[in-house]
Amino acid sequence: MNCIAILDIGKTNKKLFLINEQYHIVYERGLSFPETKDEDGDNCEDIHLLTQWVKDSLQELTTQPAFHVKAMNFSTYGASFVYLNEQGEVIAPLYNYLKSYPGSLQDAFYNKYGGQQQICSETASPALGSLNSGLQLYRIKEQQPALFKQIRYALHLPQYVSYLVSGKMMTDITSIGCHTMLWDFAHKQYHPWVKEEGLEEKLPAIFPGDEVVEINNFKIGPGLHDSSAALIPYLESFREPFILISTGTWCITLNPFNNQALTPEELGQDCLCYLTYQGRPVKAARLFAGNEHEQQVRRLSEYYQTPVNYYQQIAFDPAIFAHLQATAVKEAPLSGKDLLQASRFAHRSLSDFTSYEIAYHQLIMDLMEQQQHSTALVTTGTAVRRIFVDGGFGKNPVYMHMLAAAFPQMEVFAASVAQATAIGAALAIHRHWNNQALPGDLVQMRHYAVNRELAYR
Structure with a gap:
């Protein structure tokens, strides 16, 4: 073989x-x-x-x-x-x-x-x-x-x-x-x-x-830097402009279709540029959301006496989401830098929530407030109409439904490539070792549609 x-x-x-x-x-x-x-x-x-x-x-x-x-x-x-x-x-x-x-x-x-x-x-x-x-x-x-x-x-x-x-x-x-x-x-x-x-x-x-x-x-x-390698399967599979939100400890929004120079304001809000293996700039915004999620689910676990990974059993509940939106106290808007530090959830009292499920939906809403701002830093003014999410949050239905609600003008997909960095490194030199055409199923996708009634107000 x-x-x-x-x-x-x-x-x-x-x-x-x-x-x-x-x-x-x-x-x-x-x-x-x-x-x-x-x-x-x-x-x-x-x-x-x-x-x-x-x-x-x-x-x-x-x-x-x-x-x-x-x-x-x-x-x-x-x-x-x-x-x-x-x-x-x-x-x-x-x-x-x-x-x-x-x-x-x-x-x-x-x-x-x-x-x-x-x-x-x-x-x-x-x-x-x-x-x-x-x-x-x-x-x-x-x-x-x-x-x-x-x-x-x-x-x-x-x-x-x-x-x-x-x-x-x-x-x-x-x-x-x-x-x-x-x-x-x-x-x-x-x-x-x-x-x-x-x-x-x-x-x-x-x-x-x-x-x-x-x-x-x-x-x-x-050899390639792993962040650039992981993007290659997506660049090879899709021609229409897209962004990739790579989620783990950091949630990094990668936009290979944004050629605008970084502004001092963007640099001050953890934006940077990568280069593809073909030398094209990829504008990126980083958010420490995976780390914040990890800390807060530990807090939820202790308060509600549940296993730390209990959140993995939580399905998205449109009724809870609508209720939290309807009853939200109007909070003072945070500036960009402050918004990227810690989520509002860190300062919320868990006694305000009658169940783990409600509290968890609020946690993801608060993280999504940050994600919406971070992602917009590198997408505003570009032709991007598709969001792909890989990594841990791509498997989280509460996160994915709320992301679709936060970006109702976008098509939102959970996407995955098994071992994306390794596959990307192989694809970079494809023509030197492989005479076969690229397969059409490099990226596995699941579409998340938004109920327009639930889009963020």
């Missing part, structure tokens, strides 16, 4: 997939391993364990006689650099993107390059400390000059994994175009500060995300 192998590397789980020419997963192996610590005692990925796992996975492929593996690609979490010396050896920890960033160093950087607002706007990156991976390399230059001098190549994690297989040093546009502060979106090149600080010479040449390195007729892709 002809297949492509994909290494899909998350913070917790590392997975090896074999995907056949019809884009069905025919083999899967997963592993997680403990973190280690960097020189400051902060937790970080163990790059040596990860390297060994990649090599072991390659070895595993040779023991699968039922499969003819024609190609390989990679999707990994972003905002993480691997630092190599002239000999291609790892010479530093794989620093965690959640590592705290020195405020004084960050301030000095912004002051040097025109102020925070200007550089955030030009690089389409909110100020996120170590999550701006370009600032990780800048920090090494300023605080560990001897290490900086040793670094010959700085590879984002997807390209490091690709390098382990292909031996070729590459940079990929999806990794440098994701809140790194490295990329000047207006001029489609590295921002001037990258050259001025001597970073550009440590970044290998940009390699197209849909090209491959060929070794003995085996095709090796350059």
Whole structure:
């Protein structure tokens, strides 16, 4: 059976997939391993364990006689650099993107390059400390000059994994175009500060995300940032403008059909831009709604003495929704920034609700107030008429019905692609390994229609 192998590397789980020419997963192996610590005692990925796992996975492929593996690609979490010396050896920890960033160093950087607002706007990156991976390399230059001098190549994690297989040093546009502060979106090149600080010479040449390195007729892709990879099945399946709300701990609204530059107001409300593997900007808005939901259902569980996952049994009840709308006390509107912090539900008294079901509907209504604002930041003024929701909330009927009510002018679908990041990484290099046409059922969908009477007032 002809297949492509994909290494899909998350913070917790590392997975090896074999995907056949019809884009069905025919083999899967997963592993997680403990973190280690960097020189400051902060937790970080163990790059040596990860390297060994990649090599072991390659070895595993040779023991699968039922499969003819024609190609390989990679999707990994972003905002993480691997630092190599002239000999291609790892010479530093794989620093965690959640590592705290020195405020004084960050301030000095912004002051040097025109102020925070200007550089955030030009690089389409909110100020996120170590999550701006370009600032990780800048920090090494300023605080560990001897290490900086040793670094010959700085590879984002997807390209490091690709390098382990292909031996070729590459940079990929999806990794440098994701809140790194490295990329000047207006001029489609590295921002001037990258050259001025001597970073550009440590970044290998940009390699197209849909090209491959060929070794003995085996095709090796350059690897992709996972958020960009997960969007590819949707971009390949639909031509009409759409947005994807990717839900998990974060609910990220991705709009590949919005070319407007980010405004300072949008940057201040957690908007940013990604780049597709073809270099197109994807405007995105982030909301910490999955985390808020998790906290509040714990609170509901304690108050009503129910299992924590009891909400999974709750069906959408139009009567409860209509009642809550009709009896809602007119609350002062919140400003954009305040609206994105915590939901109103955190401040509500549970004694006001006579049942778990009513309280849960109110929780989703309050989250939807935030989601409506966050999604509108990147959809207003665009031709988008379809919303796809994947991840946890896509399986939640209360959320989906309320989303349809919040956007009555849109078609709303729960959509899912099994292992979307892995499938996306395979699709990016489709023409190099697969002669079959793309299947029409890559995305599974369920439509949620809204009762016009229930649309948000």
